[in-house]
Amino acid sequence: MKDGMGSESGPQTDGVIQVHGTDNVVAALRDIPTGTRFHVNGIEVVCKHDVRRGHKIAVRRLLSGESVVKYGHSIGHATQTIEPGSWVHSHNLATNLSNIVEYSYSPVPTVLRQTSIPPRTFRGYRRASGRVGTRNEIWIINTVGCVNTSAEKIARRANELYRHPNVDGVFSFSHPFGCSQLGDDLANTRKVLAGLMNNPNAGAVLVLGLGCENNQLADLLKLTGAIHPNRIRSFNSQSVDDEIETGVQLIGELFDYIKLDRREECSLADLTVAMKCGGSDGLSGITANALVGRITDTLAAHNGRVLLSEVPEMFGAEQQLMNRAKDASVYERTVRMINNFKEYFLSHGQPVYENPSPGNKEGGLTTLEEKSLGAVQKGGTAPVSDVLDYGEQVKERGLSLLYAPGNDGVSSTAMVASGATLFLFTTGRGTPLGFPVPTLKISSNTTLFQNKQKWIDFNAGAIVDGATTMDELTEQLLDMIVAVASGVKMTKNELNGYREIAIWKEGVTL
Numbered sequence: 022m023k024d025g026m027g028s029e030s031g032p033q034t035d036g037v038i039q040v041h042g043t044d045n046v047v048a049a050l051r052d053i054p055t056g057t058r059f060h061v062n063g064i065e066v067v068c069k070h071d072v073r074r075g076h077k078i079a080v081r082r083l084l085s086g087e088s089v090v091k092y093g094h095s096i097g098h099a100t101q102t103i104e105p106g107s108w109v110h111s112h113n114l115a116t117n118l119s120n121i122v123e124y125s126y127s128p129v130p131t132v133l134r135q136t137s138i139p140p141r142t143f144r145g146y147r148r149a150s151g152r153v154g155t156r157n158e159i160w161i162i163n164t165v166g167c168v169n170t171s172a173e174k175i176a177r178r179a180n181e182l183y184r185h186p187n188v189d190g191v192f193s194f195s196h197p198f199g200c201s202q203l204g205d206d207l208a209n210t211r212k213v214l215a216g217l218m219n220n221p222n223a224g225a226v227l228v229l230g231l232g233c234e235n236n237q238l239a240d241l242l243k244l245t246g247a248i249h250p251n252r253i254r255s256f257n258s259q260s261v262d263d264e265i266e267t268g269v270q271l272i273g274e275l276f277d278y279i280k281l282d283r284r285e286e287c288s289l290a291d292l293t294v295a296m297k298c299g300g301s302d303g304l305s306g307i308t309a310n311a312l313v314g315r316i317t318d319t320l321a322a323h324n325g326r327v328l329l330s331e332v333p334e335m336f337g338a339e340q341q342l343m344n345r346a347k348d349a350s351v352y353e354r355t356v357r358m359i360n361n362f363k364e365y366f367l368s369h370g371q372p373v374y375e376n377p378s379p380g381n382k383e384g385g386l387t388t389l390e391e392k393s394l395g396a397v398q399k400g401g402t403a404p405v406s407d408v409l410d411y412g413e414q415v416k417e418r419g420l421s422l423l424y425a426p427g428n429d430g431v432s433s434t435a436m437v438a439s440g441a442t443l444f445l446f447t448t449g450r451g452t453p454l455g456f457p458v459p460t461l462k463i464s465s466n467t468t469l470f471q472n473k474q475k476w477i478d479f480n481a482g483a484i485v486d487g488a489t490t491m492d493e494l495t496e497q498l499l500d501m502i503v504a505v506a507s508g509v510k511m512t513k514n515e516l517n518g519y520r521e522i523a524i525w526k527e528g529v530t531l
Contacts, residue, residue: 306395
């Protein structure tokens with residue numbers, strides 16, 4: 022393995038890696054047969070089982086009740102004595118997580134990882150708000166799910182009629198909400214839809230209503246902010262003779278305006294990038310998420326904005342993020358974010374640790390602590406500069422945490438609504454899912470990259486193959502980010518036409 026996986030990792034040998042020097046387990050970088058011998062900290066270990074890629078092997082005897090350590094932190098406790106060389110998974114490892122806990126602020130120096138990567142520029146669309154889009158598109162935003170099909174028909178017809186090199190297409194985003202919602206639930210739907218309308222990738226917006234829904238068009242339009250009048254049109258379908266023809270006509274008016282937009286030279290400070298993982302495996306935190314963490318540090322060092330969400334997948338690793346809060350106020354808001362989400366679980370009678378998913382476990386993740394410690398690698402070493410509520414727009418530069426669940430669709434939509442113009446989505450199992458903004462899929466292992474080339478844009482598993490270094494991969498991924506942000510390269514989700522949204526549903530349905 023060429024130069025290892027980065028300064029964070031311990032020794033890699035014989036197909037395994039000790040992620041941190043204090044770990045008492047190693048992760049298999051490939052399938053490890055019974056009898057394989059490897060050395061950790063000068064001690065020879067003989068593998069006692071066939072262990073699949075991504076799964077864990079004990080490097081010393083662990084007594085029942087003893088902490089199992091990976092990433093330098095406990096990921097749970099042994100439920101029985103585990104001998105050196107034994108496979109460590111659900112049969113002998115259990116979580117230590119409990120419900121609401123007390124936290125203390127122990128700030129650590131948050132010096133960004135030094136990088137030799139020179140500044141990059143990209144060509145983006147600068148909006149009147151000062152934010153920069155990576156695409157110039159027309160988005161159709163529905164007040165209510167009843168008009169989903171109408172919006173799809175309008176988008177399809179408009180794309181047939183209107184074409185220009187400066188316009189990247191017309192897109193609608195179906196959702197089932199807007200009717201029979203009350204209180205905070207309705208407010209959340211409005212906040213997210215308004216956030217989508219204000220995303221810099223939307224050069225113009227058609228807001229399509231029905232007329233009788235709880236999410237009234239007039240109320241939603243009050244949240245449009247500073248969108249220029251020439252960049253927004255709206256109507257209720259019940260108020261026109263033919264909603265398809267009306268919609269297509271209004272799209273034409275928007276199209277004639279935004280086709281005059283031009284890309285201009287922009288710095289990395291103009292990027293707002295969302296970091297997401299889905300379908301993770303035991304290598305995700307070691308390869309793909311660690312790589313994305315380096316991008317986070319690079320963007321933060323250049324005053325860009327980075328969003329990190331999936332709050333339940335911070336449980337067990339939250340203290341690391343809390344200690345990186347830039348000040349006591351951000352720390353307190355981080356604590357509130359974590360405990361509010363735990364209370365959300367408990368109010369529904371659910372344990373806070375009911376995670377990882379079956380696919381995660383198949384890929385080698387055992388406990389939520391292990392999953393979380395791998396997931397937060399996407400946040401790099403950057404200070405936490407802000408904590409955002411669901412539907413709130415990103416403000417601060419650097420790394421911001423966003424209140425949203427771990428569900429891929431819901432958390433990703435929330436980050437787009439908060440202003441993300443590009444996604445880095447890591448995966449060890451694979452998913453075709455895409456979102457309204459360009460979504461770069463990054464595989465944690467080469468097998469997935471080779472098997473799903475129509476889904477995956479970049480292979481972080483190359484670091485395991487020994488052909489490259491983490492520094493070289495970081496440069497390559499940053500080059501791809503710049504190409505995508507500049508419109509020179511399309512992501513697989515764009516080529517496949519996969520663009521979905523999902524809105525968080527918490528309250529009563531009438």
